[in-house]
Amino acid sequence: MPQYNAPLTDMQFLLHDWLQLDHHYQQLGISDFDSELVNEILSQGAKFAEGVIAPLNREGDEHSSKLLDGKVTTPAGFAQAYQDYIANGWNAMLGSSEYDGQDMPYTMAIPVHEMLNSANLSWRLICMLTESAVLAVTKHGDEQLKKTYLAKLISGEWTGTMCLTEPHAGTDLSLLSAKAQPNGDGSYLISGSKIFISGGDQDWSDNICHLVLARLPDAPAGIKGISLFLVPKILVSASGELGAANQVSVGSIEKKMGLKACPTCVMNFDEAQGWLVGDENKGLACMFTMMNDARFQVGLQGLGIAEASYQGALSYARERLQSRAPQGVAQPDKKADSIMFQPDVRRMLLTQKALTEGCRALALLYAQQMDVEKYGNAEQQHAAAKVIAFLTPICKGFMTDMGTDVSSLGIQVYGGHGYIREWGMEQLMRDSRIAQLYEGTNGIQAADLISRKLARDNGVTLQATQSLLQKWVSDIQLPSSQAFAQDLLNEWVGTSQQLIHLNAVDLAGSAYDYMHYSAYCILGILWLSMADRAQQSSIESLKSGKANTCAFYLKRLLPRKDGFKLNLLSGANDLLALADHEFDYQ
């Protein structure tokens, strides 16, 4: 596995110079946190990611999680690393201080999450889902539920899962059939089978809180009849003591392409006792609280993997000596030049770098908006919520497609060695591939973006996003860069507005192209802004590195937007033109 080093220089540049964190915190009245503390957290987070969980990643892939006698065992070292993690308070970063959480701004926690993803995705995923469960219970749970579960979930003493999918209900949750029967004592008996439950069981925590979607007996059909329940693995007494095991069992664990150390479970609920989260039949809204958080976090997985792959490829390109550079012998004292001098290897590394850094800027801009949504005044919160709504599917869909593409380039830089497991580069691609699928496939993200986010509210969320980006454009100092960014913003907004009134079929046909088109435009604006801000940095290599990488992005990657744009406004007729039998030719 390539050695992982947290990209602290880039993160600090983005947080301090680009996002101007101290100013941002002041404006939001956040007084407990400042730049210095941010740097301390980043540096401790880097130490944990690099020193504790990254070293477990390869072996985790080799040995996988195992199911024996109904119990899951994770690979050696995983459980201990988790104990370190929670002992040092990492799990509590975002939790409410009312339940002993640290209530950190997102701009502090998100960079640490990126590091964990780079270091060991399988390990990170279980913690991530606990954080999502914390959110759902915090926002929708009643007082008793919070009192019983929240502090333990925030500390990480107990973990959480999301139990949505059933064999025949994935994308379409209206088909789900798990049942909930009122128990007469305020609790419910939950029955049904759920699949694809990450961390459905493990050897990390004494209890696991499953958040389960199920139907009440008299529930309306479809998605309006779904309720959310918290179903603990072990029942908890009123005083908070662990009691008997609940009727929850692991049916099997999946054999997967990657993410092997993370147990993906079939979970069986057999009249298991559960408690309602939020109102009856409003489960989907509660679930979306978790889901939206999880979607952004999955986008961050794509970013984390991309970073790890870039680092591996860069160090290999520097070491691997093959042939001479076409621009002339570069290392005359060696038998051959390192492949770092080959223009085509540069193309691959720069593609990795430009996409990774661009997506990091997007992720941190998103984190900043989450801070605003949490700490801002009502008006600010309102605007930030719209930006977040708009950017969530882009972060999830684009950043995970990017993660697989970039990790595939990482393999390519290694040549044949990239295909060999011991180097770890192919694991990154296999691990990355899941992120395009779970928490809503990227096709679903694209549909969410164009239908629910862009069209449904007549462009209001678009407008909020435009306003935010306009500020970034206006702040660009170099006039030519500002003009370029302004054109890009205008073009993107203009194109987006034209789409708003398409019918549902044409929207569906344009969805995927629109998601990628939007991402390339937005990344272009962010690159111009970053490169501009970097000119004031005291770090010389950052200054020129950002400028040159920006130039590469604008020249070689941004033009991809035009290919996507071409398909946006021409409807879905060509997609639907083929009769079913015309797809066959056997």
Place this chain on the structure above:
Amino acid sequence: MPQYNAPLTDMQFLLHDWLQLDHHYQQLGISDFDSELVNEILSQGAKFAEGVIAPLNREGDEHSSKLLDGKVTTPAGFAQAYQDYIANGWNAMLGSSEYDGQDMPYTMAIPVHEMLNSANLSWRLICMLTESAVLAVTKHGDEQLKKTYLAKLISGEWTGTMCLTEPHAGTDLSLLSAKAQPNGDGSYLISGSKIFISGGDQDWSDNICHLVLARLPDAPAGIKGISLFLVPKILVSASGELGAANQVSVGSIEKKMGLKACPTCVMNFDEAQGWLVGDENKGLACMFTMMNDARFQVGLQGLGIAEASYQGALSYARERLQSRAPQGVAQPDKKADSIMFQPDVRRMLLTQKALTEGCRALALLYAQQMDVEKYGNAEQQHAAAKVIAFLTPICKGFMTDMGTDVSSLGIQVYGGHGYIREWGMEQLMRDSRIAQLYEGTNGIQAADLISRKLARDNGVTLQATQSLLQKWVSDIQLPSSQAFAQDLLNEWVGTSQQLIHLNAVDLAGSAYDYMHYSAYCILGILWLSMADRAQQSSIESLKSGKANTCAFYLKRLLPRKDGFKLNLLSGANDLLALADHEFDYQ
């Protein structure tokens, strides 16, 4: 694993209606073969691929090849399938009739090879390398070598390998250090270690003929001092009897991302006895005979995997019921509509279909040119050789990039299930990924295309390819299609000509984009031609299917060429602008 069905309808359309095989054979004076025999071979090949080796593919991936006590065991059923294969003469399809081969035209054998790739890539690879070895010995071996080895290699009683790569010499063979010492009796003693040797050992054949690159004691430095040797696993007596074991051993087998059933060996040669193939110090030229064949065959692997993935995705899309179609309820008697009705799923399936069928046309056009090179008159052979030289890197580079992209789409259509091993879709992507790396990475293919094929001979190979494509354009009946294809050809040739005089650095910087630009243009021409020809077909679904898929290709995929084109003429400065330290930001 999805059920594989050989795409016989499409193959027969391409061979008979599009390539007009009977006419093609007549023109070349091939009298032993005709359409009827082609159909018989296709149908028998389909039966073998579908019924014998496809069923072994999933288990092969689960169990891998194993090395025990220096001997490799392939997964259950693999060796027996090979015995069936050679007993039925499949290995001998292309071998010379002088050595009991069937001397089939390539246009007959290549479709069968595609089927084998779709059905089981790991299994197919070992046979493929034997065919390459046959070529090298046929073309460069002396009479004694041919007499001893050729009939057995052609029948498949013995197999062949290619031993080029060493740990520090992959792309750059000038660095290789394996040694050959003349033995005084016409043989040589070969010493050194080779890596990535597919089928370096197996339990299929009594003998394995390794074709090994090594240096003679007095050889010039670099690639001009490399010779090619045939080194058998078991020594063969003058009368052709198997004798003692040679000093050849398997050091280890690699754990890989995919292709697990195929043993990828580290081979150790310890004064192993070998015989020269071709002249001393001319080994690279001999190796390229094998290599060029292997490169096209690897391109065909991308095609085969793409076809298998498309079939899997199509059948799943028809069965999987989720949500209602945006264009209105499609299956009112069911709980939900099949995802086949979702425009975004259509986008994925059509992308798979358009690329797969387009690449199949390219592969068969290539096969046709191989027929011409083998059977044509001197002038025809000369032109065909140039076309083949030009198209080889495009077939290898583009079709294997395509294979991974298309198999990734196949996973995506399955949603989360695509990530689970038992469905087999993720194996296709893992298996496909190697094809972008071996027989020269796709970066090397791109460099070969733009530097050696396009620029070195001042556009002569380009011109030969243009002439061939011009015939196809001129044959298009529908004027609007013909005009479209003509514009495409003119644009591609014009752009290519502009590149010829770039310097070596700019060529290197444009290489990858040029390979993809060329492929999208050529596929556009082939699609227009196919759709046009299909209008004369008596099969209604083929007629409309080709027309609609062509329209999709032209509208949604062809525009990608413009993104690649944009980067072609602007040099490599942006790629080389970053100082080494500017790549870091940790």
